[in-house]
Amino acid sequence: MSKEKIQICEDLADIMPPEYHRLVESATFGDQDRGWKDIGSSTELIEQHSLCAGCPESIAFRYILASLPAPEDTVFVGSTGCTSLVFPHVAVHNIHSLFGNQNAIASGLKRTLKSRFPDVEKDVVVLAGDGATVDIGLDMTMQSWFRQEKFTTICFDNELYANTGGQESGLMQKGFVAKMAPKGKNFEKVRLPEIAREAGCAYVALLTVSKPNRVEQVIKNAILVAREVGPTFVQLYTPCILEIGKQSMEGLDEMKESESIGGRFVQKEYISDEAQKLLDSIKIETKERKKAAKEAAKKPVNA
Amino acid sequence: MNKQVELKGKRIIASKHVKLGQKNRKGQTYTDINDIFYKAEQTPNFLTGSEVIKEAIRRASVGTSVAYPITPQSEAAALIGELYAEDYLDEYFRGESEFAVMGQCAGSSFGGHRVFTTTAGPGTLRAMENFPMWAGSRLPIQVCVTCRGINSPLSIQPDTLEMHYLLETGMLVWHAETAQDLYDFILKGFIVAEQPDVHVPIAVCCDGFFVTHTKDTVNLSPEDLCLTPYNPYESPVTCMDMEIAPYRMMRDPFVMKSNYINYSTHASWQQEIKAAVERSRKHTIVLLNGLIDEENSDREILIVTSGTAVSQSREAIRLLEEEGIKVGLVKIKTIRPFPYEEIKRATKHAKHIFVPEFNVAGWMAREIKSTIRDNERVYCGPHVAGGMTMPSEVIVEEVKTHLGIKTAQNSR
Numbered sequence: 001m002s003k004e005k006i007q008i009c010e011d012l013a014d015i016m017p018p019e020y021h022r023l024v025e026s027a028t029f030g031d032q033d034r035g036w037k038d039i040g041s042s043t044e045l046i047e048q049h050s051l052c053a054g055c056p057e058s059i060a061f062r063y064i065l066a067s068l069p070a071p072e073d074t075v076f077v078g079s080t081g082c083t084s085l086v087f088p089h090v091a092v093h094n095i096h097s098l099f100g101n102q103n104a105i106a107s108g109l110k111r112t113l114k115s116r117f118p119d120v121e122k123d124v125v126v127l128a129g130d131g132a133t134v135d136i137g138l139d140m141t142m143q144s145w146f147r148q149e150k151f152t153t154i155c156f157d158n159e160l161y162a163n164t165g166g167q168e169s170g171l172m173q174k175g176f177v178a179k180m181a182p183k184g185k186n187f188e189k190v191r192l193p194e195i196a197r198e199a200g201c202a203y204v205a206l207l208t209v210s211k212p213n214r215v216e217q218v219i220k221n222a223i224l225v226a227r228e229v230g231p232t233f234v235q236l237y238t239p240c241i242l243e244i245g246k247q248s249m250e251g252l253d254e255m256k257e258s259e260s261i262g263g264r265f266v267q268k269e270y271i272s273d274e275a276q277k278l279l280d281s282i283k284i285e286t287k288e289r290k291k292a293a294k295e296a297a298k299k300p301v302n303a
Numbered sequence: 304m305n306k307q308v309e310l311k312g313k314r315i316i317a318s319k320h321v322k323l324g325q326k327n328r329k330g331q332t333y334t335d336i337n338d339i340f341y342k343a344e345q346t347p348n349f350l351t352g353s354e355v356i357k358e359a360i361r362r363a364s365v366g367t368s369v370a371y372p373i374t375p376q377s378e379a380a381a382l383i384g385e386l387y388a389e390d391y392l393d394e395y396f397r398g399e400s401e402f403a404v405m406g407q408c409a410g411s412s413f414g415g416h417r418v419f420t421t422t423a424g425p426g427t428l429r430a431m432e433n434f435p436m437w438a439g440s441r442l443p444i445q446v447c448v449t450c451r452g453i454n455s456p457l458s459i460q461p462d463t464l465e466m467h468y469l470l471e472t473g474m475l476v477w478h479a480e481t482a483q484d485l486y487d488f489i490l491k492g493f494i495v496a497e498q499p500d501v502h503v504p505i506a507v508c509c510d511g512f513f514v515t516h517t518k519d520t521v522n523l524s525p526e527d528l529c530l531t532p533y534n535p536y537e538s539p540v541t542c543m544d545m546e547i548a549p550y551r552m553m554r555d556p557f558v559m560k561s562n563y564i565n566y567s568t569h570a571s572w573q574q575e576i577k578a579a580v581e582r583s584r585k586h587t588i589v590l591l592n593g594l595i596d597e598e599n600s601d602r603e604i605l606i607v608t609s610g611t612a613v614s615q616s617r618e619a620i621r622l623l624e625e626e627g628i629k630v631g632l633v634k635i636k637t638i639r640p641f642p643y644e645e646i647k648r649a650t651k652h653a654k655h656i657f658v659p660e661f662n663v664a665g666w667m668a669r670e671i672k673s674t675i676r677d678n679e680r681v682y683c684g685p686h687v688a689g690g691m692t693m694p695s696e697v698i699v700e701e702v703k704t705h706l707g708i709k710t711a712q713n714s715r
Binding site: 001005006020023072073074075077091092093094095097098101104105106107108109110111112113115116117122139140143147 | 366367369393394396398399400402403404406407408409410411412413414415416418432433436440541543544545546547548549
């Protein structure tokens with residue numbers, strides 16, 4: 001969608017909500033270098049949210065939306081859970097249909113958009129919790145990877161069912177006492193990044209959302225690889241502070257602790273050769289583009 | 304609601320965003336649905352029901368079809384794959400289960416394609432969570448349901464019980480009697496379901512094996528004429544392709560709130576889906592020439608039913624007529640919307656109403672009973688189930704027995 005399409009008809013400008021005006025005036029659409037640093041100044045994609053105060057998922061949402069390479073041509077597919085409370089606030093087309101079918105929806109959607117818009121790259125991004133991705137939806141998650149469906153799957157891993165009140169999930173740590181695991185979970189946290197790699201994902205990343213620049217890089221990598229190479233998967237630790245007995249301000253510490261040496265969320269990436277090649281070439285391209293822009297800026301205007 | 308619609312001169316208008324007369328990549332000409340059926344020459348072909356599904360889809364300008372094997376729809380689903388290989392469809396693939404397939408269909412429809420799929424029996428039930436979601440999301444997907452048993456022990460035989468589960472999903476539910484019906488209903492079904500004031504999914508049902516696996520003479524419209532494609536921008540909801548300015552739907556998501564605004568939003572949306580199904584009547588009546596067909600419905604004894612039970616009843620009526628017993632027939636073509644007024648009117652003079660059905664529940668008889676006055680006139684039966692055939696003699700026997708006429712069987 002081009003930026004012309006979102007222009008407001010003058011006669012109706014006074015009744016359009018302020019965030020729509022901001023979308024028209026200051027949208028980062030089309031800006032190749034948009035990223036997490038725009039969060040403070042560009043609120044057109046997300047401003048408010050209805051998650052708990054201090055919820056790491058809410059900041060993850062902001063980082064992801066700020067990192068999309070082309071929000072003007074991106075469609076999100078969500079699932080049931082805390083994320084479905086945020087999507088109504090997000091000014092990017094997003095689909096919520098059922099619990100666990102998100103990768104099936106995305107498969108049909110991506111293929112259809114590809115066939116309807118052969119000359120435009122329409123990015124499809126799945127964003128779902130760990131219950132949706134690993135438990136109820138694992139079949140469809142993995143089958144979409146087997147079929148090499150070209151979209152990105154992002155899993156908000158909070159290691160439990162948060163929205164229903166903190167029940168055990170497949171990504172919960174072994175031994176954790178939760179609802180429906182009254183004696184403690186008795187099997188290991190499912191190793192989803194490895195499953196994703198073996199199931200055919202060209203790019204896999206596991207990390208927390210404690211560092212915005214890392215999240216930005218990973219999301220960009222995942223989406224760009226999905227365009228050209230094949231399915232990609234990003235697992236983000238977004239702890240449910242409410243259900244693990246923490247305070248609003250303790251989310252960041254929890255993430256930092258879990259990603260330090262020996263933790264469950266030490267950052268890791270699995271990148272296929274083809275994906276690595278693509279990422280390398282993008283890196284060089286970006287560097288050259290930025291260098292050229294810098295030099296152009298240096299030149300006197302009337303030279 | 305339920306007012307009689309004058310048919311004369313009425314034409315249903317399909318989407319006009321593609322110019323009529325233009326050719327598609329297969330050289331087929333986009334043609335008005337009325338012209339396809341009522342102007343173009345129809346040629347008789349001797350085909351199985353599965354082949355008829357293929358021939359309908361060949362002419363339907365479908366974008367995506369997703370397939371999954373389950374008897375008795377597997378052949379039709381595979382034949383659509385052949386159409387894809389011949390480039391009649393943009394996308395086609397095998398999903399991993401009916402639940403996933405219906406999700407993949409939804410994704411394609413959200414993205415703006417005309418979508419067709421097929422399922423049957425246990426597949427219909429496995430897919431079930433998707434159907435009210437399709438309706439609530441206003442996705443005009445067509446699913447062809449080739450009905451079969453859903454009971455355990457495992458049965459693959461014809462049985463129409465699964466249709467009962469579809470009745471309150473918010474979908475249009477049509478029931479084909481013959482392969483000819485199936486052809487007509489599939490093509491016309493797209494056009495009705497996609498009308499902007501309808502825009503809900505449609506289940507075109509037929510009785511498995513009896514229709515899918517038997518050969519019948521079917522009049523087909525010319526192969527080089529096809530429906531105008533679906534226009535995703537003539538929809539009551541946004542097409543999810545980011546070609547329309549995005550908007551924040553709401554500040555406060557309804558899903559988690561327990562307050563009146565939430566309840567009333569959901570209630571009114573459910574009413575709107577129901578209303579959309581009712582609004583399909585005016586389009587359906589024009590295209591199907593009414594929601595019911597009547598033969599001698601002024602008689603005192605009537606058979607009212609749908610699907611292949613109608614064919615069996617027709618033969619039973621002929622046998623009864625030979626013995627001087629005159630029986631009329633009402634064939635119900637659309638189960639949703641249900642032809643309340645039509646059935647009330649058609650059964651006005653009847654003293655005995657028989658409802659033969661291919662399922663153990665007798666859901667059609669219940670629907671009719673809840674519709675008409677003096678419903679003790681309705682005799683629920685005969686029923687067969689689990690794949691049994693319904694010989695016309697069984698209907699004859701049941702009619703006679705109920706009327707107190709002695710037969711060799713009932714006087715034994």
